Amino acid sequence: MICKHFGTCGSCGLYEKSYAQQLEYKQEKASALLAPFYSGSPEVFDSPDSHYRARAEFRIWHEGERCDYAMGNIEKNGAVTIEECPKVIEPIQKRMWRLLERINASSGVLKNRLFAVEFLATTTDECLITMLYHRKLDEAWREEARILEQELGARILGRSRKQKMVLSEEFVTEELQIDGKPFRYVQYESGFTQPNPAVNVKMIEWAIRQAKKVGQGDFLESYCGLGNFTLPLSHYFERVLATEISKRSIQAALQNCALNHIENITFARLASEEMTEALQGKREFNRLQGIDLKSYDFSTVLVDPPRAGLDEGTIALISGIEHIIYISCNPETLARDLETLTQTHEVIEAAIYDQFPHTDHVESGVFLKKK
Numbered sequence: 001m002i003c004k005h006f007g008t009c010g011s012c013g014l015y016e017k018s019y020a021q022q023l024e025y026k027q028e029k030a031s032a033l034l035a036p037f038y039s040g041s042p043e044v045f046d047s048p049d050s051h052y053r054a055r056a057e058f059r060i061w062h063e064g065e066r067c068d069y070a071m072g073n074i075e076k077n078g079a080v081t082i083e084e085c086p087k088v089i090e091p092i093q094k095r096m097w098r099l100l101e102r103i104n105a106s107s108g109v110l111k112n113r114l115f116a117v118e119f120l121a122t123t124t125d126e127c128l129i130t131m132l133y134h135r136k137l138d139e140a141w142r143e144e145a146r147i148l149e150q151e152l153g154a155r156i157l158g159r160s161r162k163q164k165m166v167l168s169e170e171f172v173t174e175e176l177q178i179d180g181k182p183f184r185y186v187q188y189e190s191g192f193t194q195p196n197p198a199v200n201v202k203m204i205e206w207a208i209r210q211a212k213k214v215g216q217g218d219f220l221e222s223y224c225g226l227g228n229f230t231l232p233l234s235h236y237f238e239r240v241l242a243t244e245i246s247k248r249s250i251q252a253a254l255q256n257c258a259l260n261h262i263e264n265i266t267f268a269r270l271a272s273e274e275m276t277e278a279l280q281g282k283r284e285f286n287r288l289q290g291i292d293l294k295s296y297d298f299s300t301v302l303v304d305p306p307r308a309g310l311d312e313g314t315i316a317l318i319s320g321i322e323h324i325i326y327i328s329c330n331p332e333t334l335a336r337d338l339e340t341l342t343q344t345h346e347v348i349e350a351a352i353y354d355q356f357p358h359t360d361h362v363e364s365g366v367f368l369k370k371k
């Protein structure tokens with residue numbers, strides 16, 4: 001990928017290396033952190049080099065009457081206005097510049113005190129655009145935004161302090177081909193979504209490969225989000241219990257389960273720490289009413305925590321389960337958690353997925369089996 005803002009825009013830091021060199025660098029970094037626990041070389045899953053991000057957020061820079069998109073600068077002490085962003089997928093690319101033209105041409109209703117624009121798009125060409133303002137939105141804004149929705153073939157949502165104006169829908173529906181089968185996912189703007197759909201598919205297929213090695217028993221998942229892994233992996237287990245802290249994500253997960261006609265999953269809104277307390281019988285939750293936790297026989301657990309990694313209770317809980325699939329967006333906390341997990345388990349497979357090309361971020365996965 002070539003971008004005229006390499007070296008000034010802070011969102012791509014690895015621009016001096018070719019894409020092949022970036023992958024090599026990430027593989028070395030992940031291998032070094034995993035070396036105490038895994039002697040093999042992690043399998044590497046690459047990304048398209050450009051047009052890979054289905055989620056992007058831009059600040060709006062006002063200069064006189066004009067607005068521009070802006071990103072934090074590379075020195076992290078200011079902003080840089082941008083004229084291109086080749087990392088966004090085509091459904092964003094084709095709408096974002098037209099949107100800017102319309103904002104600049106508007107009388108002010110769309111422009112005044114607009115401070116950021118977020119895009120959430122799908123490979124099926126749906127796009128949700130969230131416009132964030134430092135002013136209360138009114139009917140005049142709604143009317144202009146409605147026209148914009150038609151012109152851009154997109155869904156528009158307005159946000160300001162304590163206000164959310166939804167014009168049509170506040171979600172998009174992605175369709176991913178996973179091992180040749182279609183899975184449909186409703187994605188809300190306020191819930192977590194994997195940013196790179198092409199790499200996400202590779203990541204799910206890698207997890208399926210591990211699940212197939214088990215091929216029996218029940219499946220436990222924590223940090224399940226909107227059911228990204230849960231739905232495809234559910235086919236390889238008897239019953240599934242999947243938990244997640246975000247109300248919005250659990251709502252999406254339930255919708256996604258129905259959308260894909262899957263009937264063996266129970267979703268519950270629980271923090272990972274709460275799930276541990278519930279499964280260890282230490283605490284009861286109204287949110288688990290009607291679910292017989294004792295009836296599950298978990299052969300496999302999948303965890304995909306935020307950057308902070310796992311809490312002690314969750315580590316203790318999953319240490320009792322035969323197979324662990326650990327997806328991580330932070331190799332440092334993964335390595336920390338493996339210190340404990342490898343006392344009971346051994347790492348059988350490891351992989352890195354390049355969710356974030358041209359940045360330092362490394363997403364990785366390990367499959368562990370009880371010793």
Ligand SMILES: C[S@@+](CC[C@H](N)C(=O)[O-])C[C@H]1O[C@@H](n2cnc3c(N)ncnc32)[C@H](O)[C@@H]1O
Binds near residue numbers: 246249
């Ligand atoms: C890295 S995302 C992964 C989501 C999902 N596995 C996916 O692939 O889309 C982490 C998820 O953990 C959730 N989360 C954050 N803290 C949590 C906690 N303490 N307990 C349970 N879920 C939590 C977030 O809401 C988010 O959905």
